[in-house]
Amino acid sequence: MVAPQEGAGLPCPRCGTPNAPDRRFCRRCAAPLKPAAASAALPWWRTVWPFRRRGVRAGSGRAVRLLVVLAVVVALCAAGFLLLPAGRALIEDTRDKLGGARAVTPAGVTASAQVPAHPAAGTTDGLSNRYWGAPGPGASVTYTFGKPFRLVDLIVTNGASTVPEQYAREARALRMDAWITSADGTVRHGELVLDDKPGPQTFPSGINDVVTVRLVLRSVVKLTPGRHVAVAEVEFFRRG
Secondary structure (H helix, E strand, C coil): CCCCCHHHCCECCCCCCECCCCCCECCCCCCECCCCCCCCCCCHHHHCCCCCCCCCCHHHHHHHHHHHHHHHHHHHHHHHHHHHHHHHHHHHHHHHHHHCEEEECCCEEEECCCCCCCCHHHHHCCCCCCCEEECCCCCEEEEEEEEEEEEEEEEEEEECCCCHHHHCCCEEEEEEEEEEEECCCCEEEEEEECCCCCCEEEEEEEEEEEEEEEEEEEEEECCCCCCCEEEEEEEEEEEC
């Protein structure tokens, strides 16, 4: 039998020296002539604890992937449920700003107390020199509406008039409690803090299906003997 020649085989992958076909290592640099195939890269989920283990069975990948997908879906659903009210409120506020506003006239106006010649209806007549005169803190005025609407803005014109000299003649409200009732019976409470100056003051609302608004005087200024608390106008606006 004739021994195979050393230069008859494939060249070494490292140094290029020819080797006999039956050799396992290069006769010059001893590099492996048939290196083992590189192991396949791990899937992404195997790089995350607790799956970062070599002992995980190959067949378990499908089940683990399914569990990961289900966890992601549950997390997204939970986040959507929690963020839905905030997202809806943001959409409604944006529509309020882009849609403009239209005045809403109350169907009825009643007051718990009022001084002669200055009924609560004076706050809805569109005239800033006619007003509701209340004897003092604790008096309230209630506005009812013919059909529910989204209250976008509530505007209060404080005092007896928008003219500074007439404004100063009577006491003014500095704070009011607002009780707003929706068609489903939900009652929301808010505080209106007023500046002691003539002219309209706007309070954004953004409440749906409003049917009644009740304002209660809580803090007043310049209430001396012979004077009463004056509120010139109360206006309501819905989305245009």
